[in-house]
Amino acid sequence: MDTIYLSENYSNSLPCALAAGNFDGVHKGHKEVIKTLLETAEKYGLTPAIINFEPNPYEYFKQIKNNYRITHLSEKQKLFSKEGIKKLFIAKFDKNFSNISANEFLKKIISEKLNAKKLITGEDFVFGKNREGNSEYIKNNKFDFDYQQVELLHSQQKKKYSSTEIRELINKGEIKKANDMLGHEFFIIEKVISGNKNGRKLGFPTANLNIQKYIKPPYGVYRTETEVDGKTYNSISNFGVKPTINNNSEELLETHILNFSENIYGKIIAVKFYDFIRKEIKFNSLDELKKQITLDIKPLTYE
Incomplete structure (x- = not known):
């Protein structure tokens, strides 16, 4: 094209x-x-x-x-x-x-x-x-x-397919409903930026994206897929401010790509959203956070 x-x-x-x-x-x-x-x-x-x-x-x-x-x-x-x-x-x-x-x-x-x-x-x-x-x-x-x-098509709920309605669904974290109206997964294409490498220290390295220019989903953890250099990988993404680590962090989308270890800083990647898993939580310790991330990822390892 x-x-x-x-x-x-x-x-x-x-x-x-x-x-x-x-x-x-x-x-x-x-x-x-x-x-x-x-x-x-x-x-x-x-x-x-x-x-x-x-x-x-x-x-x-x-x-x-x-x-x-x-x-x-x-x-x-x-x-x-x-x-x-x-x-x-x-x-x-x-x-x-x-x-x-x-x-x-x-x-x-x-x-x-x-x-x-x-x-x-x-x-x-x-x-x-x-x-x-x-x-x-x-x-x-x-x-x-x-x-x-x-003529505009209408969904089974008798609502017309509209960008306004889809923005509202994404804002509320209703990713599955938004994807149904889209007819494809809500996805973001952005450049991977350098972070504080806190995920790596926890054993879960992440690709960090600034997504300010997009409609924002609620702070929380999402089941995602990530496309890097034309290949697609299972992943899990957190959008928020990392309250357990830093109360003054900027908003970032942090994506842990399963079975992936390449250095992709500066690369353009695509992150597809499939479902909302849980809200972003401030844990009492990094050990608690690590345990929860392990639980979040576990269902994805069997897909």
């Missing part, structure tokens, strides 16, 4: 079928849009492409820096590529972009710059200055592309 950052002079030469949206999480509702996109592209011999906005418009207007995103660009690239998308267009969402009218966005960017012959969106997609554009706006005006709206 090619990732293209839109510039003033960029022009897409090959006609495409294009899906537009934020796609935070790339959840089951988004995947229905992508499915329609791929079917349309194949039927009409077009390149399947997506236009995405960085930063997320909500982040831009609310000046949000942390604890919001389910997926950042690196995760979206991985998921889009897996689904079969061939081109990902990134539009920088800033003051100038936010002042583009709905009509200009559709004519100048979607039609002329990106050469879209088919446009697909979810029913809740809005765009243009003051959010003046939506699916009805596209249907009621004539443009040089065909338009298709995809």
Whole structure:
């Protein structure tokens, strides 16, 4: 998949079928849009492409820096590529972009710059200055592309698949429910940073990640899998502040990878969340902490 950052002079030469949206999480509702996109592209011999906005418009207007995103660009690239998308267009969402009218966005960017012959969106997609554009706006005006709206899917609990709902589930530690709505595991891609090596001293070395820019799960221990250099390993992760060791620690995701002993400082790894195990606890001693970690890991050694 090619990732293209839109510039003033960029022009897409090959006609495409294009899906537009934020796609935070790339959840089951988004995947229905992508499915329609791929079917349309194949039927009409077009390149399947997506236009995405960085930063997320909500982040831009609310000046949000942390604890919001389910997926950042690196995760979206991985998921889009897996689904079969061939081109990902990134539009920088800033003051100038936010002042583009709905009509200009559709004519100048979607039609002329990106050469879209088919446009697909979810029913809740809005765009243009003051959010003046939506699916009805596209249907009621004539443009040089065909338009298709995809209705939002609903879960068995009669809730629509939405990024907002998934953020709330992750915030509450309901990882299994969040993963069900996503259609894949909630995962984080980040660089391993150096820590105080307290885990190594306890006999459980960890890969430490700063995950401030992601939606935060509650402090606690999680069953995870970790991907390093294309290989996947069972792991267990603690997100929190290490209260037994230091009351003033910064928030970190510390992941102990089972049957793994390589030095991976500075490497980019992916941590997939499967389930919440327990809350983060302040133990009376390091020995108590060590015993609890052993108990936390024990079920994983039989998988």
